[in-house]
Amino acid sequence: MDKKRILLVDDSDTILVFEKLMLGSLYETLTAKNGRLALETALKEKPDLILMDIMMPEMDGIESLRAMRAQETTKKIPIIMVTTKSEKARVETCYKLGCSDFINKPIDKIELLTKVKKFLN
Amino acid sequence: MDKQPKDKSDLLIRLFEDGKNFTQELLRENERLRLLVAAQKTDSDIKKKTEDTLPENLARLELENRRYKEELEQLRQTLTDVEAENKEFAHKYVSVEQQNTSLANLYVASYRLHSTLDYKEVINVIKEIVINLIGSEMFGIFLKDEKLNELKMVTHEGLDGKKIAPISIGMGVVGQAAEKGESYFSDKKGAGDEPIACIPLKIQSQLLGVIVIYQLLRQKDGFSAVDFDLFSLMADHAATAIYCSQLHTLSERKLSTMQNLLELLKTEK
Numbered sequence: 001m002d003k004k005r006i007l008l009v010d011d012s013d014t015i016l017v018f019e020k021l022m023l024g025s026l027y028e029t030l031t032a033k034n035g036r037l038a039l040e041t042a043l044k045e046k047p048d049l050i051l052m053d054i055m056m057p058e059m060d061g062i063e064s065l066r067a068m069r070a071q072e073t074t075k076k077i078p079i080i081m082v083t084t085k086s087e088k089a090r091v092e093t094c095y096k097l098g099c100s101d102f103i104n105k106p107i108d109k110i111e112l113l114t115k116v117k118k119f120l121n
Numbered sequence: 122m123d124k125q126p127k128d129k130s131d132l133l134i135r136l137f138e139d140g141k142n143f144t145q146e147l148l149r150e151n152e153r154l155r156l157l158v159a160a161q162k163t164d165s166d167i168k169k170k171t172e173d174t175l176p177e178n179l180a181r182l183e184l185e186n187r188r189y190k191e192e193l194e195q196l197r198q199t200l201t202d203v204e205a206e207n208k209e210f211a212h213k214y215v216s217v218e219q220q221n222t223s224l225a226n227l228y229v230a231s232y233r234l235h236s237t238l239d240y241k242e243v244i245n246v247i248k249e250i251v252i253n254l255i256g257s258e259m260f261g262i263f264l265k266d267e268k269l270n271e272l273k274m275v276t277h278e279g280l281d282g283k284k285i286a287p288i289s290i291g292m293g294v295v296g297q298a299a300e301k302g303e304s305y306f307s308d309k310k311g312a313g314d315e316p317i318a319c320i321p322l323k324i325q326s327q328l329l330g331v332i333v334i335y336q337l338l339r340q341k342d343g344f345s346a347v348d349f350d351l352f353s354l355m356a357d358h359a360a361t362a363i364y365c366s367q368l369h370t371l372s373e374r375k376l377s378t379m380q381n382l383l384e385l386l387k388t389e390k
Contacts, residue, residue, distance in 0.1 A: 014249040018229045084252060084338055104340040106256040109222045 003028045009038040010053040035064030054083040069098040078119040240366040259336035322360035
């Protein structure tokens with residue numbers, strides 16, 4: 001049975017290595033280092049789930065989320081925002097734009113696995 | 122004369138018929154009563170039998186009841202034991218998961234620190250570790266100036282860099298941590314004005330610098346066991362990574378100088 005595919009989006013290699021370590025044995029992982037590359041990869045690869053950082057250069061996570069929700073190919077892909085900045089206003093904006101859930105950094109392994117499993121099942 | 126015998130015979134016939142009817146009725150009544158008596162006798166027999174076996178049945182039921190009570194008690198005890206085992210298993214699971222997370226963090230930090238020899242990248246990796254794995258939004262990385270014997274900030278996150286002046290070794294919380302070579306931790310979550318953690322970066326006993334944390338992320342309550350493991354790793358590995366990158370920069374510079382010199386000599390020839 002083919003593994004589900006997760007697109008990991010973060011400008012920090014440390015976080016990408018961490019997320020790959022947590023998820024790599026259960027799922028196939030793709031990576032992107034900013035919002036623009038994330039959008040291109042998502043349109044091309046159509047992953048089953050996206051883990052998106054917010055603060056990134058070139059195109060941040062919120063803009064990337066907005067762009068993905070405007071595209072037919074990507075508008076239904078579950079997107080979990082992974083961020084250090086979880087102010088109420090920002091959280092509300094993300095939910096209004098259509099994000100599926102939030103994970104705060106530093107990432108808790110059990111929370112990450114639980115939420116990923118929830119959206120991939 | 123004929124009329125009288127006729128009346129008499131009618132009377133006799135009627136009497137005989139009445140007698141016959143009466144007898145039949147008596148026989149029917151007798152049969153009914155006989156059946157009634159038989160039924161009552163049967164009931165009485167059953168009742169007697171039941172009464173006779175009642176003590177025996179009662180004793181049997183009491184024994185069964187005692188046995189079921191004992192079984193119930195055993196099952197309750199087994200359930201309590203299984204619940205206790207489950208709890209213990211859950212605690213062990215949580216402990217193992219925490220260790221796994223800790224090991225994962227340590228692996229990622231170590232892997233990243235030693236993945237590059239470029240000085241700027243090493244400093245950036247240290248920043249990423251402190252922001253993303255430890256969870257701080259206000260911190261500074263200080264390196265020791267050997268000539269002036271003070272700590273100078275080389276990078277920071279969330280601070281106004283100009284406001285943080287160089288710190289003399291031995292002065293204040295940071296200076297003292299640097300002098301002793303021992304980490305300092307505060308119980309407070311941090312409001313950004315005072316250090317809540319100072320982690321000296323050392324190679325053996327030689328101080329290279331200090332990581333100073335002033336404030337944690339909003340969603341983080343305080344330092345956990347995983348964080349202290351990371352601090353221990355950073356104290357050695359971050360120092361080694363910085364030192365190696367500085368040596369690499371120096372050797373690259375020297376190599377470049379020598380290459381230029383060789384080029385010059387070749388040209389002169």
